[in-house]
Amino acid sequence: MIDFNFEDIEFKLPDNSLLRNWIEYTIRNENKELGNISYIFCSDEYLWNMNKQYLNHDYYTDIITFDYVKDDIISGDLFISYDRILDNAEKFKVLRETELLRVMIHGVLHLIGYDDVTDELEEEIHKKEDFYIDIFEKKFRK
Numbered sequence: 001m002i003d004f005n006f007e008d009i010e011f012k013l014p015d016n017s018l019l020r021n022w023i024e025y026t027i028r029n030e031n032k033e034l035g036n037i038s039y040i041f042c043s044d045e046y047l048w049n050m051n052k053q054y055l056n057h058d059y060y061t062d063i064i065t066f067d068y069v070k071d072d073i074i075s076g077d078l079f080i081s082y083d084r085i086l087d088n089a090e091k092f093k094v095l096r097e098t099e100l101l102r103v104m105i106h107g108v109l110h111l112i113g114y115d116d117v118t119d120e121l122e123e124e125i126h127k128k129e130d131f132y133i134d135i136f137e138k139k140f141r142k
Contacts, residue, residue: 002034007042009082014097022140023108026132027074030112035068035075037111039104044083060084065107078107098133105132 002020004013013019027034044060051057051064062084068075080103089099109128116122 002037003039005038005040007040007079008046009041009043011041011082018140019104022132022136023104025135025140026105026108027112032072032074032112035070035073037075037108038077039107040077040079041082042079044081047079047081047084050079062088062103063107065110067111069111074108074111076107076111078104080104080107101133101136102129105129 002023004016004019023037024034047064048058048060051059051061055064060081060083062081064079066077066079068077085099085103086096088103089096092099094102106125106129109125109132110116114121114125114128116125
């Protein structure tokens with residue numbers, strides 16, 4: 001199950017069922033099974049407080065992923081700052097929706113087992129993000 005929640009902000013996702021199908025496709029394409037994934041969209045301040053409280057990091061971030069994966073069943077809570085989405089879209093000169101997709105799939109890729117703690121791993125996860133965003137555009141957005 002994939003659900004979408006909004007903590008202290010309001011905005012409308014493009015198409016919930018399309019996003020669910022794409023995320024499930026990604027998980028299955030990586031030879032994993034879908035468990036329970038919750039997306040929680042929030043403000044910078046909300047996520048900054050979580051980052052300080054749970055990770056002892058005193059900075060803004062676009063996503064915090066809580067991993068509940070067991071074996072090959074992909075589950076977790078993905079907290080996403082919509083403020084970071086907007087700022088990063090402008091900073092990187094991409095559409096807001098593209099940046100939203102990138103961050104959403106980035107969290108799922110972490111749950112699947114990809115990491116970004118080194119430059120090499122970061123490059124690998126970015127290639128996977130691009131791959132699945134391209135699939136979204138070609139296969140799901142028709």
